[in-house]
Amino acid sequence: MGASLKEIKRQSVAVDKTRQITRAMNMVAASKLKAAQVKMENFRPYAGKLMEVFSSLSGRVVSTTNPLLAVRDSGRIKVIMMTSDRGLCGGFNTNVIKAVEKFARAKKAEGKEVSLIAVGKKGRDSFRKKETISGQYIEELSRFDISLATRIAEEAISPFVAGEYDELYLCYNEFRSVASQKPVMVRLLPAASLGTGEEEPEAAADYVYEPSEEELLAHIVPMYLRVLIYKGLLETSAGEHGARMVSMDNATSNCEEMIQSLTQKFNSARQAAITAELMDIVGGTEALSAKG
Amino acid sequence: MADDLMLEIVTPDRLAFSDVVEEVTLSGSEGEFGVLVGHVPLLSSIKIGELNYTKDNKKAYYLVGEGYAEITNLKATVLVESIEEAGSIIVEEAKRAKESAEARLVGMDKDDPDYEKVKKSLDMAETRLKVAEKM
Numbered sequence: 001m002g003a004s005l006k007e008i009k010r011q012s013v014a015v016d017k018t019r020q021i022t023r024a025m026n027m028v029a030a031s032k033l034k035a036a037q038v039k040m041e042n043f044r045p046y047a048g049k050l051m052e053v054f055s056s057l058s059g060r061v062v063s064t065t066n067p068l069l070a071v072r073d074s075g076r077i078k079v080i081m082m083t084s085d086r087g088l089c090g091g092f093n094t095n096v097i098k099a100v101e102k103f104a105r106a107k108k109a110e111g112k113e114v115s116l117i118a119v120g121k122k123g124r125d126s127f128r129k130k131e132t133i134s135g136q137y138i139e140e141l142s143r144f145d146i147s148l149a150t151r152i153a154e155e156a157i158s159p160f161v162a163g164e165y166d167e168l169y170l171c172y173n174e175f176r177s178v179a180s181q182k183p184v185m186v187r188l189l190p191a192a193s194l195g196t197g198e199e200e201p202e203a204a205a206d207y208v209y210e211p212s213e214e215e216l217l218a219h220i221v222p223m224y225l226r227v228l229i230y231k232g233l234l235e236t237s238a239g240e241h242g243a244r245m246v247s248m249d250n251a252t253s254n255c256e257e258m259i260q261s262l263t264q265k266f267n268s269a270r271q272a273a274i275t276a277e278l279m280d281i282v283g284g285t286e287a288l289s290a291k292g
Numbered sequence: 293m294a295d296d297l298m299l300e301i302v303t304p305d306r307l308a309f310s311d312v313v314e315e316v317t318l319s320g321s322e323g324e325f326g327v328l329v330g331h332v333p334l335l336s337s338i339k340i341g342e343l344n345y346t347k348d349n350k351k352a353y354y355l356v357g358e359g360y361a362e363i364t365n366l367k368a369t370v371l372v373e374s375i376e377e378a379g380s381i382i383v384e385e386a387k388r389a390k391e392s393a394e395a396r397l398v399g400m401d402k403d404d405p406d407y408e409k410v411k412k413s414l415d416m417a418e419t420r421l422k423v424a425e426k427m
Contacts, residue, residue, distance in 0.1 A: 042306045042307075046303060056396055146373055148323075165410070208319075208332055209335050209336075216360070219321070223359070230304060
């Protein structure tokens, strides 16, 4: 009995230590999430403005010479996949990985080749043996700015211009709320036909364009790509912290439940031990008095 | 203040500047140009270079990254990827960057994949120095 009491106590202490860790991780994730959300918020005006100009320009210019708008079909596809570097964040990474797997399978069934650019260690590790990974960005998400998006975009653009592949997709977890992230797949290249069919404001027609509309578009398409990639990075980082916060919160309350049940077990075991001891003593005295 | 132009500078990190100014000078891809209130509506690309504006007869200098400017009658919106105040540029650092880029360019083949990159960082360092000198 005594050994079991000790054992229960030991377990309960261990669970309590785990609880302390998960709670700390939850708090860290919460503060990082806040910073990531501020970053997302600050990026919105820039992204919004650029999208506006891009769609108005791409609607006006019927360009065939811009290499980034070229539609080809030689059957090679590239996917930028964004995951986190660290785990312990629920199904956050698994969801993106599954989405990419499904996408790759479908494209391969059409006889196309798929290669990946991996952002984040988790995604890279899971595809290392299965797919061609043409580029990787590991341990970059803890601290990044638009220059990371620039680097990724550059790596994707030059082989596209060289005709090494025809379509570029981006897969990441869209940040819907702290508790909800959903993987999305967006086509980045060729960048055409992104004009969502929205009506163009008449006033835009009066602009003087410098340099020409087409050259301006050529200048803005890479910026537009960087904006989409940066947006993906921001949402991935916010989503990672959100997902971790939620899963650590769950872990903490699971620990608390376990501690409670262990405490109960400990108390009843202790009670049982006391009762057994008492029975011994009572039994002993009874025996003595019966003799006397 | 009918003669004033609303200037907004937006970067990916924040709304860097929003105020009325008397004039703003931008480095367009076709060269430097000044904007006063009542400018014709214009959409121009911006290259890495100097941006300055005049407010209360005082000039302020900045170094901005790539982007574009949208100008209407009363308002200039500048979207750039980065912005640095001229005063915050560390001259020593820029000089060192320039020297190292120059050293790398010596004997470098024009077809080298890094050539463009090094050239760009040299341009950046030179522009930095130029803007810093205005302080």
